Amino acid sequence: MFRTIYILLRDTGRRPWEVRWLRTDCLDTDTGEYVLIWDNHKARRNRRRLEISRDTAFAIQAWLTIRKTLKVPARSRTFLFPAARHGYDACIDADTMARTLRRWVDGLPELLTDAADKHGQPLPFDRNRIFPYAFRHTYAQRHADAGTDLHTLRDLMDHKSADTTMGYFKVSIQRRRAAVEAMRTHVVDRYGQPRPTSSATAYEARSVAVPFGNCTEPSNVKAGGGQCPIRFQCSGCGFYRPDPSFLPAVEDHIRALKADRETARALDVAEFVVRNLTDQIDSFQNVVTSIRTQLAAMPDNERHHLEEAAAVLRKVRAAAPLPLLPVPTFPTRGDPS
Numbered sequence: 327m328f329r330t331i332y333i334l335l336r337d338t339g340r341r342p343w344e345v346r347w348l349r350t351d352c353l354d355t356d357t358g359e360y361v362l363i364w365d366n367h368k369a370r371r372n373r374r375r376l377e378i379s380r381d382t383a384f385a386i387q388a389w390l391t392i393r394k395t396l397k398v399p400a401r402s403r404t405f406l407f408p409a410a411r412h413g414y415d416a417c418i419d420a421d422t423m424a425r426t427l428r429r430w431v432d433g434l435p436e437l438l439t440d441a442a443d444k445h446g447q448p449l450p451f452d453r454n455r456i457f458p459y460a461f462r463h464t465y466a467q468r469h470a471d472a473g474t475d476l477h478t479l480r481d482l483m484d485h486k487s488a489d490t491t492m493g494y495f496k497v498s499i500q501r502r503r504a505a506v507e508a509m510r511t512h513v514v515d516r517y518g519q520p521r522p523t524s525s526a527t528a529y530e531a532r533s534v535a536v537p538f539g540n541c542t543e544p545s546n547v548k549a550g551g552g553q554c555p556i557r558f559q560c561s562g563c564g565f566y567r568p569d570p571s572f573l574p575a576v577e578d579h580i581r582a583l584k585a586d587r588e589t590a591r592a593l594d595v596a597e598f599v600v601r602n603l604t605d606q607i608d609s610f611q612n613v614v615t616s617i618r619t620q621l622a623a624m625p626d627n628e629r630h631h632l633e634e635a636a637a638v639l640r641k642v643r644a645a646a647p648l649p650l651l652p653v654p655t656f657p658t659r660g661d662p663s
């Protein structure tokens with residue numbers, strides 16, 4: 327039973343509790359392929375269907391054959407993995423599952439990584455990194471490394487958003503390069519006019535990501551993005567180069583600017599403050615409209631490809647924090663400063 331649980335965790339990437347709660351009728355076929363029927367309790371989507379390999383299906387069948395010979399408590403009758411202890415859930419409990427996996431992993435005589443030490447000997451794998459939920463990450467990483475496209479992987483993981491899926495794997499250098507290659511021809515300037523970059527190398531070497539787009543100002547590029555000479559007034563700057571991967575950030579910023587403008591009006595500030603906010607909103611809105619128009623005019627497969635590249639670049643940027651903006655703060659009541 328535990329061997330089958332391990333195989334299911336490893337091969338299907340389902341969450342540990344989704345494996346625990348599998349039913350005895352969880353195996354089906356669809357046009358000659360084996361399918362696992364499982365419940366996504368987290369998203370309240372039941373009877374999901376996931377294509378699985380023959381080996382995974384055979385492991386389930388082998389366990390079902392053994393299971394038939396066992397005396398199973400009545401409350402566990404429909405569960406693939408019946409309760410191992412009296413008085414617990416109807417299916418195998420999470421604690422037993424995790425402890426059994428730990429015992430097995432700790433008992434393996436050798437567990438090595440692909441990396442080598444200075445003598446060329448393979449380094450040991452950190453066994454603490456092996457626990458039931460970790461298999462969901464390795465499932466996603468395996469697919470990403472094999473080149474599964476992001477939207478297919480999102481479906482396999484049963485996520486609503488591709489950005490959630492991105493949290494499950496690291497982006498390889500090749501994938502990042504491919505994303506830059508796709509994105510570089512869709513760069514615009516602060517007016518929303520196309521300003522394609524000549525090559526992927528130029529995109530990476532001659533610009534740096536700042537919060538709402540790339541910046542091509544040489545001294546800021548050299549400083550890694552944290553040394554804007556004009557306090558990140560990107561919407562009015564000739565060095566500003568946004569692209570579709572920055573759309574969510576720009577749209578969030580427009581919402582924040584609108585909220586600031588409302589606050590400013592309520593505070594009865596000088597007209598130039600409101601005007602400045604309005605000009606920024608209009609300028610960022612031009613960028614968004616231009617990029618959205620570009621996207622809408624693309625054939626579906628091309629747009630799909632570009633959205634995937636955008637998600638990859640957002641993931642890369644999330645791993646390297648962007649410079650913090652010098653946000654002015656209003657003094658609180660009673661604050662002498």
Ligand code: SF4
Binds near residue numbers: 540541546554561566
């Ligand atoms: S305002 Fe923006 S685009 Fe212009 S130099 Fe500063 S960070 Fe770069």
